[in-house]
Amino acid sequence: MKKRQTSKIVASVFLLVMAVVWIVPLLYGIFTSFKSQSELLREGARLLPIDWVLANYQELLMDNTSTPLVRWFFNSLFIATMNTLLVLFVVSLSAFAYSRLQFKGRDKIFTFLLATMMFPGVVNLIPLYKIVDMLGWVNTPWAMIVPGAAGAMNIFLVKQFMDNIPKDYDEAAQIDGASELIIFRKIILPLIKPILTVITLFTFTGSWNDFLWPSIIFNDIEKMPITSGLQLLQGMYQSKPTLLMAGALIAIIPTFIIYLFAQKYFLESMSLSGGVKG
Structure with a gap:
């Protein structure tokens, strides 16, 4: 019984790590799309935008x-x-x-x-x-x-x-x-x-x-x-x-x-x- 619980914990930790590895880059990409170019250069790897902008989408969709x-x-x-x-x-x-x-x-x-x-x-x-x-x-x-x-x-x-x-x-x-x-x-x-x-x-x-x-x-x-x-x-x-x-x-x-x-x-x-x- 104890061995089975240990296996479940190991499996859960592994799946959690894999989820983080997959989700974090996706979230970073999503949040980056709402940043201005100047903010990205200034703030670097900051996850959440300081100022949320739609200029990137507007420029792409209007061209x-x-x-x-x-x-x-x-x-x-x-x-x-x-x-x-x-x-x-x-x-x-x-x-x-x-x-x-x-x-x-x-x-x-x-x-x-x-x-x-x-x-x-x-x-x-x-x-x-x-x-x-x-x-x-x-x-x-x-x-x-x-x-x-x-x-x-x-x-x-x-x-x-x-x-x-x-x-x-x-x-x-x-x-x-x-x-x-x-x-x-x-x-x-x-x-x-x-x-x-x-x-x-x-x-x-x-x-x-x-x-x-x-x-x-x-x-x-x-x-x-x-x-x-x-x-x-x-x-x-x-x-x-x-x-x-x-x-x-x-x-x-x-x-x-x-x-x-x-x-x-x-x-x-x-x-x-x-x-x-x-």
Whole structure:
């Protein structure tokens, strides 16, 4: 009993230290965005601002030429939303096929699909760019929306979740004359909402935070997502960290909001066993 309490104390202390390590830099960045440049230079590492100002946000949001932050924000919002919807459509249907349908070579194809997860994504950059260039998608949102729609990990997670749903539901529906598509839409889809919420969270945040691929694809300032825009912002305002902090804070707002509303389903679905069991 005493050993167990000691383990709990050690674990709590460790988690507290990790939380401080993560939260303090975030708070410092947030408070810095509300400081003037002169105060930052004068006060140095002081956490809270002496005078709270909105000048950094006003300067960024009013500049529509060299750093169109608002345009970048909505570009990222469009790309991340469309990519998420496409992923949900493709992944849910693919997982349904691997989990419920019987066809020749199904298990071998699924095994090959999982084997592709062993290769790092950076290996695909050159061939992916060639394909995107051939389709005429360079410098367009489609270069970020379409590639990766059928991610192997997402298909695996949804399939594992579906496998926990008894096939008795499918058989009962088939007796009533339901087609496979109706079974998917009326029975399976409502039951896999928790894992689809997790996929939505992962996909949206991954698409929103993607940095390397949009930096390769986009060269038009007006079409850039906010991650590429922040890189440009850093080059222009390297001597003004207060502006950079304000831009970074604006960039994290959507991912923070989506996680805030989806965390319940995220925690429930980590065991991949939230489906209906017999």
